[in-house]
Amino acid sequence: MKFGVVVFPGSNCDHDTYHVLKSVLGQETVFLWHQDSDLQDVDTVIIPGGFSYGDYLRSGAIAKFSPVLESVRRHAQEGKLVVGICNGFQILQEAGLLPGVMLRNAGLKFVCRHIYLLTESNQTFFTAACQKGQVLKIPIAHNDGNFFISPEELAELEENRQILFRYSDAQGNVTPAANPNGSLNNIAGVTNRSGNVLGLMPHPERASESLLGSQDGRFIFQSLINGVQH
């Protein structure tokens, strides 16, 4: 599988993501500069974490107007895979490719620690390598991760099973105590309606080597790789 990692001014997880895909998982991987519109025939586009354009105006608000995003939009419309991690998630929301918006964390603190994620389904491109209901230990690191959406649209997300990851405890119980940022319904990751675009606040690229305390992030990358190889 060929991966493309988008680079904006202010991206800071681009090299971590590239390292995991290329060196740890042995996949062909290229960087995609924000001013370029050529996606170099990648199968999957990853929009990494960071502070694109300094988070000016709103997180992701300026990045959505970049040339690369127009190509990413077409890539998604063709049914190809797109994953937005943290700031990448915020960018995809601003671009209208994913639902909702991220408010400032309810506790007003930048939260940077390992959390647990309940995988709601393993019947997706992003979680096919997971067990049913698997709990993943992956770190978060964000200031604006408080998922918000209107009650009507939230009901639609639930009904369409677009919520793929929820903050939980280590046993997979989705409780208010396990919610690190005030997200509605403990939402940590959602897909678009057609299921080919994922956004998640946790950083799987920071949990893909045993040295870093968890390798659970690999389940997400491996799901993508398996999907194409099968």
Add this chain to the structure above:
Amino acid sequence: MKAKVIVRLKDGVLDPQGQTIQRSLNKMGHEVTGLRQGKYFEIEFDDLQDESAVRKQVEEIAQDVLCNPIIETFEIEDIS
């Protein structure tokens, strides 16, 4: 010509920053019963432009860029 635009959070959208400012004010002894934080923009245009054309552009800018319509609304305060 200058346009002044205010972007506000919609009613019901949590504003943790506003709440924090209010709590501080209350601690200082100010009897503030509510506080919401917003954004203010001044956008300049060539004076030769027609005001209605500028207004149309400002509406487009505010809708597409300055506010996220899921959580915010905008108001053009003044164009002059």
